[in-house]
Amino acid sequence: MSKIAVITGAGSGVGQAIALKLAQMDWRVAVLGRRAEALQETVKLAGAHGKQMLVVPCDIGDSNAVEQMGQKVLGAFKEVEVLVNAAGTNAPKRALEVLSLEDYHAMMNANLNGAYYCVQAFLPQMRARGSGTIVNIVSDAGKQASPKAGPAYVMSKFGLAGLTQSINAEEKSRGVRACAIFPGDIDTPLLEKRPVVPDAASRSKMMRAEDIADCALFCIQLPSRAIVEEMIVRPR
Secondary structure: OOOEEEEOOOOOHHHHHHHHHHHHOOOEEEEEEOOHHHHHHHHHHOHHHHHHEEEEEOOOOOHHHHHHHHHHHHHHHOOOOEEEEOOOOOOOOOOOOOOOHHHHHHHHHHHHHHHHHHHHHHHHHHHHHOOEEEEEEOOHHHOOOOOOOOHHHHHHHHHHHHHHHHHHHHHHHHOEEEEEEEEOOEOOHHHHHOOOOOOHHHHOOOEOHHHHHHHHHHHHHOOOOOOOOEEEEOOO
16 A cells, blocks of 8 residues: 555644644655645644645635646655545534525535545546545534534535445445544634634543544554444544
């Protein structure tokens, strides 16, 4: 298995934690996100391992930008064994009665469409090689709707779960596997977008980004004969 990975949402939270852990394990990692400065901070946090990271600023909700990103990554690395779709967003005004069309489309682009675009950017070479792992960081909102998450977020995460199932249904016979991780509350910057931002006491009871990164690494490092199709992880 080649040790080359692409991580979306790598400028913070779960995506950053996964990128750092893979780099520490001597993987070469393309780190993706909209803000170049956030990606550079990930490289800085990697220390000596930062030299193994390729910084690729990209709005994954833009299909043309993703196509160009895919060409750049494959041009640099030749092949990609692992894709982790960790990018995601929400909006403070998220309930049905206040959700704007602009916020709705932004969530669908970041949480679902972007993941699909990235899959299509790297799946063909995985398929041709007969090897690849795609990890989608979903949410427990992709299992059960709740007012806490809001409808657009819930819809996007149900869709991401469906994308994971579809990859396995069509591609596992070709050596490509996909895993959907459904975390509960995680203390990440995404909490700042909640209508009421959790206080320190509430955050202390949540999981950390590193916990979900460990789950992703478990799925990635399993022998190719095994697939973790779904993993639900919640705070104790």
